[in-house]
Amino acid sequence: MDISRRDIFTVGGKLLILASVGATLRQITGAEPPSDAYRMADHWWGMIVDIDKCIGCGSCVRACSKENNVPQGYFRTWVERYQIGDQIKEVRQPHVESPNGAIDGFPPLAPTDGKSFYVPKLCNHCADSPCVQVCPVGATFVSPDGVVLVDQTYCLGCRYCVQACPYGCRYLHPETQTVDKCTLCYHRITKGLTTACCENCPTGARLLVDFKNPKDPVHEILRTNMVQVLKPYMATGAKVYYEHLDGAVR
Amino acid sequence: MIPGVDGFMYPNEVELQWSVLIVLYPYITGLVAGAFILASLERVFKVEAVRPTYRLALLTALAFLLVAPLPLQLHLGHPERSMEMYLTPHTSSAMAMFGFVYLWYLMVVLLLEIWLEYRTEIVGLAQSTTGLKRWIYRVLTLGSYNVSPAARLMDDKVGYAVTVIGVPSAFLLHGYVGFIFGSVKANPWWSTPLMPVVFLFSAMVSGIAAVMVLYVVCMKLRKTPIDMRCLDTIARYLFYTFVIDFTLEMLDLVHRTYESDESFRSLDFMVHTRLLFSHVILQIFLGTLVPLFLLAANQLWRYSAAKRKAMYMTAGVLTLVGIFAMRWNVVIGGQLFSKSFLGYTSYKMQLGEREGLVAAILLMLLPLVVFFVLVKLLPPWQGGKTHQA
Numbered sequence: 001m002d003i004s005r006r007d008i009f010t011v012g013g014k015l016l017i018l019a020s021v022g023a024t025l026r027q028i029t030g031a032e033p034p035s036d037a038y039r040m041a042d043h044w045w046g047m048i049v050d051i052d053k054c055i056g057c058g059s060c061v062r063a064c065s066k067e068n069n070v071p072q073g074y075f076r077t078w079v080e081r082y083q084i085g086d087q088i089k090e091v092r093q094p095h096v097e098s099p100n101g102a103i104d105g106f107p108p109l110a111p112t113d114g115k116s117f118y119v120p121k122l123c124n125h126c127a128d129s130p131c132v133q134v135c136p137v138g139a140t141f142v143s144p145d146g147v148v149l150v151d152q153t154y155c156l157g158c159r160y161c162v163q164a165c166p167y168g169c170r171y172l173h174p175e176t177q178t179v180d181k182c183t184l185c186y187h188r189i190t191k192g193l194t195t196a197c198c199e200n201c202p203t204g205a206r207l208l209v210d211f212k213n214p215k216d217p218v219h220e221i222l223r224t225n226m227v228q229v230l231k232p233y234m235a236t237g238a239k240v241y242y243e244h245l246d247g248a249v250r
Numbered sequence: 251m252i253p254g255v256d257g258f259m260y261p262n263e264v265e266l267q268w269s270v271l272i273v274l275y276p277y278i279t280g281l282v283a284g285a286f287i288l289a290s291l292e293r294v295f296k297v298e299a300v301r302p303t304y305r306l307a308l309l310t311a312l313a314f315l316l317v318a319p320l321p322l323q324l325h326l327g328h329p330e331r332s333m334e335m336y337l338t339p340h341t342s343s344a345m346a347m348f349g350f351v352y353l354w355y356l357m358v359v360l361l362l363e364i365w366l367e368y369r370t371e372i373v374g375l376a377q378s379t380t381g382l383k384r385w386i387y388r389v390l391t392l393g394s395y396n397v398s399p400a401a402r403l404m405d406d407k408v409g410y411a412v413t414v415i416g417v418p419s420a421f422l423l424h425g426y427v428g429f430i431f432g433s434v435k436a437n438p439w440w441s442t443p444l445m446p447v448v449f450l451f452s453a454m455v456s457g458i459a460a461v462m463v464l465y466v467v468c469m470k471l472r473k474t475p476i477d478m479r480c481l482d483t484i485a486r487y488l489f490y491t492f493v494i495d496f497t498l499e500m501l502d503l504v505h506r507t508y509e510s511d512e513s514f515r516s517l518d519f520m521v522h523t524r525l526l527f528s529h530v531i532l533q534i535f536l537g538t539l540v541p542l543f544l545l546a547a548n549q550l551w552r553y554s555a556a557k558r559k560a561m562y563m564t565a566g567v568l569t570l571v572g573i574f575a576m577r578w579n580v581v582i583g584g585q586l587f588s589k590s591f592l593g594y595t596s597y598k599m600q601l602g603e604r605e606g607l608v609a610a611i612l613l614m615l616l617p618l619v620v621f622f623v624l625v626k627l628l629p630p631w632q633g634g635k636t637h638q639a
Contacts, residue, residue, distance in 0.1 A: 137343075233587060
């Protein structure tokens with residue numbers, strides 16, 4: 001059968017119209033975009049945590065635990081409460097607590113002469129991650145969109161990465177016997193949603209950010225605020241930035 | 251308040267990840283490296299006095315090397331995936347190289363050297379024994395029955411070359427184990443460039459002590475007189491390596507104390523509390539100062555043979571305990587404090603679990619069983635021959 005140039009334009013044009021109608025229908029119905037709509041190379045994920053906004057309610061810990069089926073006694077995210085007295089009068093360590101990861105919040109605070117604040121913690125999704133470096137089989141890796149993940153079908157359970165993480169963010173899952181950690185809710189963020197912890201934070205203390213998105217508020221925040229990462233001397237390229245972070249926080 | 255925890259630990263830190271089995275791993279590989287270095291004293295450095303222990307040292311190294319991967323294997327969450335370390339190693343991981351260093355050392359160095367050393371006798375036994383033994387020795391000949399003087403000279407030359415390669419390989423094997431710990435920047439108790447060197451010298455100390463003790467025990471069991479010149483020489487080398495090892499460890503301690511960085515308060519607290527027994531009493535006092543004193547006394551004064559034997563044995567056994575305590579303090583001690591430096595956890599060893607006390611004891615006895623079998627198969631006692639190369 002001979003196919004003329006005219007036939008190609010005719011059929012091609014019809015297909016183009018059908019495809020655009022299909023696309024419009026998806027937008028109208030709100031159906032999920034196809035999985036290949038998410039391009040990893042277009043994103044570089046991280047998080048901004050505003051210490052001043054955190055009220056230590058533990059909603060983020062509960063949300064994370066439910067969303068990700070985190071085993072009891074282990075934490076992909078947790079909240080710490082720091083109490084610091086007058087460090088000039090007396091050199092002393094801050095008093096820190098995180099009862100059961102603050103999954104049920106904190107008990108009321110007795111009046112003190114110092115300051116107290118809450119510090120939400122999670123995997124820092126480091127760009128130069130020591131956990132990735134030490135994994136003997138490459139089961140833990142940084143995805144092209146900047147999320148540190150663990151391949152559960154490949155992990156040996158040697159726990160070298162747990163030792164290498166300076167922030168205590170990893171644990172051995174008691175059932176799978178593989179290492180588990182925060183995935184930045186990868187199953188959600190690749191569908192255009194935010195993380196469970198960010199979504200459930202009542203004060204907006206946590207904000208999922210995409211450094212590659214020029215319209216993301218992260219650029220404004222980094223430009224106009226004093227921010228810090230945890231343990232900067234570890235040079236891990238941490239991508240969880242803290243606003244109003246006290247120097248005592250470790 | 252979590253039981254066993256003082257102060258603040260990150261919530262995932264409360265449970266220790268590396269158990270007593272990971273204590274055994276550097277301990278056993280250290281014994282391998284040390285025993286091999288002792289063997290090389292005779293072969294490469296021509297210390298003729300230690301010849302009676304040459305073969306014994308090689309068999310000790312092999313017995314422990316064969317068992318070395320077992321504690322790691324038992325520790326893994328998924329032991330069935332361990333082959334992935336060979337098939338798809340992650341090149342930036344210090345741990346990924348273990349398989350290759352291990353195989354190199356086992357196949358290229360130790361097995362080859364032992365085979366070359368015993369080849370003439372294996373051929374003789376393959377021809378003189380009967381039944382199952384005959385078959386075993388025939389397999390061990392690997393089909394080579396040529397034991398002409400020229401062939402034996404070649405064995406000797408190749409054996410020498412293998413030992414020369416073996417010395418840096420033994421250094422690599424254990425220095426590398428030290429690097430696994432020393433390169434963890436998140437952990438100040440481990441993270442020091444001295445770690446591979448300290449591991450290496452403590453390995454030599456433990457390996458030499460192990461062969462010395464095994465030699466005396468074997469001679470007692472066989473009711474054979476002990477070669478005191480040999481024992482004195484081993485004890486002298488044990489003393490020398492011990493002095494270097496102790497100096498390095500003290501250098502580390504003085505350096506940490508003088509620098510007093512942010513982790514010092516934590517580490518200092520641990521040494522005075524949770525690690526007081528294992529670090530100060532077992533490792534430093536009983537495991538280092540007492541044996542060093544016993545060995546030094548023998549360098550300064552002359553004692554009767556019976557007294558020397560007793561002193562060497564006491565020093566040897568205490569050294570083995572002390573080096574085990576050192577491994578314990580590194581592996582377990584490094585996990586007892588929080589990386590926040592604000593709290594401490596504790597280690598409760600399980601009993602009958604996969605990573606419990608019983609498994610650890612069995613794993614420490616297993617090399618002795620393997621050693622017994624090896625000694626039966628390849629008797630080290632007639633090995634009085636002189637190496638030409």
